[in-house]
Amino acid sequence: MRVLVTGGAGFIGYHLAARLQDENCEVSILDNFNSFYDPVLKRQNVRDLQQRGPLRLYEADILDDRRLRQAFEETRPQAVVHLAAWAGVRPSLENPALYANVNVTGTVNLLEMAREYRPESFLFGSSSSVYGGSERVPYSETDPVDCPISPYAATKRAGELLCHTYAVNHSLHISCLRFFTVYGPRQRPEMAIHKFARHILEEKEIPVFGDGTSRRDYTFVDDIVSGIIAALRVNPRFEIINLGESRTTTLLDLIAHLEQALGKKARRRFLPPQPGDMLVTYADIEKARRLIGYRPVIPIEAGIRRFAGWILGAS
Numbered sequence: 001m002r003v004l005v006t007g008g009a010g011f012i013g014y015h016l017a018a019r020l021q022d023e024n025c026e027v028s029i030l031d032n033f034n035s036f037y038d039p040v041l042k043r044q045n046v047r048d049l050q051q052r053g054p055l056r057l058y059e060a061d062i063l064d065d066r067r068l069r070q071a072f073e074e075t076r077p078q079a080v081v082h083l084a085a086w087a088g089v090r091p092s093l094e095n096p097a098l099y100a101n102v103n104v105t106g107t108v109n110l111l112e113m114a115r116e117y118r119p120e121s122f123l124f125g126s127s128s129s130v131y132g133g134s135e136r137v138p139y140s141e142t143d144p145v146d147c148p149i150s151p152y153a154a155t156k157r158a159g160e161l162l163c164h165t166y167a168v169n170h171s172l173h174i175s176c177l178r179f180f181t182v183y184g185p186r187q188r189p190e191m192a193i194h195k196f197a198r199h200i201l202e203e204k205e206i207p208v209f210g211d212g213t214s215r216r217d218y219t220f221v222d223d224i225v226s227g228i229i230a231a232l233r234v235n236p237r238f239e240i241i242n243l244g245e246s247r248t249t250t251l252l253d254l255i256a257h258l259e260q261a262l263g264k265k266a267r268r269r270f271l272p273p274q275p276g277d278m279l280v281t282y283a284d285i286e287k288a289r290r291l292i293g294y295r296p297v298i299p300i301e302a303g304i305r306r307f308a309g310w311i312l313g314a315s
């Protein structure tokens with residue numbers, strides 16, 4: 001299968017592209033190597049992919065129609081996995097226009113290409129953030145999602161709605177996958193697990209926003225990749241599907257897991273809660289189980305050990 005992964009040089013994109021290579025797909029990635037975090041890490045991801053197997057690389061912006069068309073024209077993808085985005089809740093509060101541009105207009109650009117080049121499947125990387133401030137858990141795909149609490153969340157919801165319009169108006173097969181806090185080797189450096197681990201290793205204080213009882217559904221990246229591949233195989237007409245681990249961990253327990261896995265004590269500094277942060281995320285994954293046979297297999301303790309093994313090797 002010919003697969004085009006946008007944002008393929010990033011954290012999830014790397015792991016997806018590697019799995020697709022293992023499955024003998026013809027993998028192309030498109031990424032603009034932006035500076036949201038150190039692009040050297042993204043270049044390293046691409047080098048590692050190139051060493052693993054064949055890979056076509058488009059260094060291009062999803063806002064650049066001409067380059068996007070060139071990628072579609074040359075690769076004629078049978079599947080598109082659209083992961084390119086400005087990620088991160090807190091920075092989106094500082095720069096909403098940038099988020100809207102890349103995450104909404106960029107997604108429309110991808111959907112327009114899909115309308116013209118007609119891949120058999122199109123997957124959109126959405127986010128648990130669309131559930132907003134809702135405290136009714138676990139989050140189900142049938143819950144209302146009209147109250148995002150960050151521009152990032154609003155752009156992801158907008159992306160889902162746009163995907164729906166293209167599915168119904170242009171008979172495309174599109175699935176929107178709502179990822180719940182993804183972690184693992186090569187995780188974005190500004191995300192909590194990665195940042196905390198570095199601070200523990202460097203004996204710096206860990207900023208704990210709130211009282212540490214906020215809870216997240218942390219999902220190991222290999223499980224997310226398995227969910228993406230399963231969605232590609234089943235290829236529903238139009239669906240929104242949660243991909244999480246379906247267990248929650250408090251911030252304080254997360255730090256304790258990291259301390260244990262890294263063999264080092266953390267120094268905690270309690271700070272006021274941050275705007276845009278959700279108190280809890282927790283995925284109901286019944287639909288994913290039923291529809292695409294999704295079964296996450298890496299519990300947080302094992303996943304954190306694997307992450308720690310990577311960061312100790314990488315630092």
Ligand SMILES: NC(=O)c1ccc[n+]([C@@H]2O[C@H](COP(=O)([O-])OP(=O)(O)OC[C@H]3O[C@@H](n4cnc5c(N)ncnc54)[C@H](O)[C@@H]3O)[C@@H](O)[C@H]2O)c1
Nearest residue numbers: 007010011012031032034061062083084085127179181182
């Ligand atoms: N990591 C998570 O916990 C998580 C949770 C929910 C949703 N998501 C979504 O999954 C996707 C991948 O996330 P990630 O954690 O791997 O992030 P990432 O930042 O590592 O990957 C995104 C990639 O997209 C690229 N990109 C950004 N803007 C681009 C543009 N205009 N043109 C071309 N490429 C561009 C970046 O350079 C980056 O390599 C994103 O859409 C994100 O919103 C991630």
